[in-house]
Amino acid sequence: MLWGYSPAQDLLGALLEVRPEGMGEGRTVNILLAACSDPRHILQTVAKFYTHDARVTLHFYVAEVLLDFVARQLLLLVLALEPTDRVPLHHKTRLWMEIFANALIRPKTGEYILEKSVQLIHMVTDGAYLSARMPCVDLSQLKYSERDKLENCFKYWVKNNFNISRHWDARLRSKLGTRYDSKNGAFEWDYYMKIKDKPGVLITPNEYNQWRKNGVAFVWLETEYCLSNPTFAMGIRSVGDDLLESGFYGDMEISPYYTFASDCEDEEMLAKNHHSNVKRGTDIFERNLLRCFSEIENQKPYIHVSRDERNLGECVLKINELNVDPKPRLEANLTKTKENYSSIPVGHRVTFLDVDAIRKLPHKSKYREFFDVVFVSQCLEKTLSNSDHHTKFFSMLKNDALVMIETRKAFVDLSKEALKAFEDWSKKIMRENQCEPVGGVDFENDFIVKYRVNRKDR
Known part of the structure; x- marks a missing residue:
């Protein structure tokens, strides 16, 4: 899975909808992205940050199940x-x-x-260079x-x-x-x-x-x-x-x-x-x-400047048929000098966690009631099916935290029974972890459904 199956989300905006009283000036909003496969939510949330009257810092924690996805996300960031x-x-x-x-x-x-x-080789092997070239990225947890x-x-x-x-x-x-x-x-x-x-x-x-x-x-x-x-x-x-x-x-x-x-x-x-x-x-x-x-x-509204744009919705732009013979390759010098400029300063943080983080993080006291938002990919159904494990997973969320679950609406070959089974499973773990729906919850027509942690024993 090289990409997710839901639209890029403004996670801070979604959180403010369930916490209209605000965040509190100067605080850090901790966001867990569980097996999202790509950085779309990070980019969209940072892009829309200026639209919210929230003087906070965003800290994204990225937990992937394969290092291949971490490598791609680093390049895309x-x-x-x-x-x-x-x-x-x-x-x-x-x-x-x-x-x-x-x-x-x-x-x-x-x-x-x-x-x-x-x-990227220099960044992964030289922490000082990573801090200079991509100051928003933290690989220390790997x-x-x-x-x-x-x-x-x-x-x-x-x-x-x-x-x-x-x-x-x-x-x-x-x-x-x-x-x-x-x-x-x-x-x-x-x-x-x-x-x-x-x-x-x-x-x-x-x-x-x-x-x-x-x-x-x-x-x-x-x-x-x-x-x-x-x-x-x-x-x-x-x-x-x-x-x-x-x-x-x-x-x-x-x-x-x-x-x-x-x-x-x-x-x-x-x-x-x-x-x-x-x-x-x-x-x-x-x-x-x-x-x-x-x-x-x-950090201001985008105004589109029209160029030579055509309506190609009904046109067929063909490319060459697949050629299964080896392709010509490009060459690069592995000893190339390090780039001496820095990325766009965003003022937020992206920490990449190790590939076992989804299982290990709940056992660390630091992360108990730590996250304000969690985005759960649909591919984590098997990982979170064990009742003991998903209970510990949800213990990392603060009371009033926002839970966003990716549905399987985009899937092509799943039967109605399989889609219903995923919906039933999602609703079951939400009930067991005292999460109440935010707005209408429609697994058939929505790419994402939202819940809010509401521990009544507080």
Whole structure:
């Protein structure tokens, strides 16, 4: 799971809705992101910070289940916080989108990944340099062995021996079986019968079909996608002097569009013509990300400056068919000088926890009634199913804390019975941990449901 299946959330804004009396000046709001897979909530919360009259500091604690996701989040945060004089806003936005969701990328994007992989090696191995280059990021909670594995991830990205086309095609054949030769029809069936009529779905059938076929979610005019995205490689490990990956095990059915393309503040981006979207999910995603990055840096409303923008909702922008032969590779110098500039100053903190944190954190006295907000990914159902474990997990939340649960609304192949089972499980653990619903709780139509901790024994 390389991305989440719910829109980016302003977590501070959501917390203020359940605590209208405010936060208290000068305090720290502690936020736990449990297995979110990507930094979308961090970016959206920091971007919208200026809209709230809250003189607080945000401290995000990121608990992932795989170091591969930590490595990707670090790269995506480095790019998101690049000053505009280093990476212009529109260029930054498209770079981020490609790295985030495209299995095949442009050579220019490949060069950026190589350059930043070298810098990330320096950051992981040199705490002083990390504090200077990315002062908002804290890796001190990671074990030394985990930092070594992160370093291996970045070194593998530099080598980029990954062939995503081979992995994507092999998994397609395995998943579709006899339907592989008629895969376009299978993808169209999934779109029109399982996705199109869901609330909050703004992607076009052409986009979805293309992404299912070759893993390229975002396409622009006059661009060439010819390099594998090394950040899609999973299970990177060292074997002697070699660095190997286990393969690609990410999402191939749901799509990455939901994270930033489920809605838009600009009404013209949501226009329809003959019941079809005038704008693509790609265009909506780009506009939302432009706004997010601009507001992070400037802390004021984003005013869009129109460029050569076209209505491509019904157009098919084709790219080359999958080529399972090895791709040409780029080279980078591992001894490259460290960058001497700092990221955009955000005034908040992001701490990455070790991969066992979701199980271990509740046993540490420091974290008892510590968090103001927790976002729980839908993938943690098995982890939190044990009653003793989820009771300890919820003991880390303050009374009046906000709990946000990602639903499985975006899933394509789950039966109604499976969706109902997840809903029943979620409601059960909320009752057992004295959490009451905030507003309407609709697992079928909402990407996220909210609860508030209300311990009546207080």
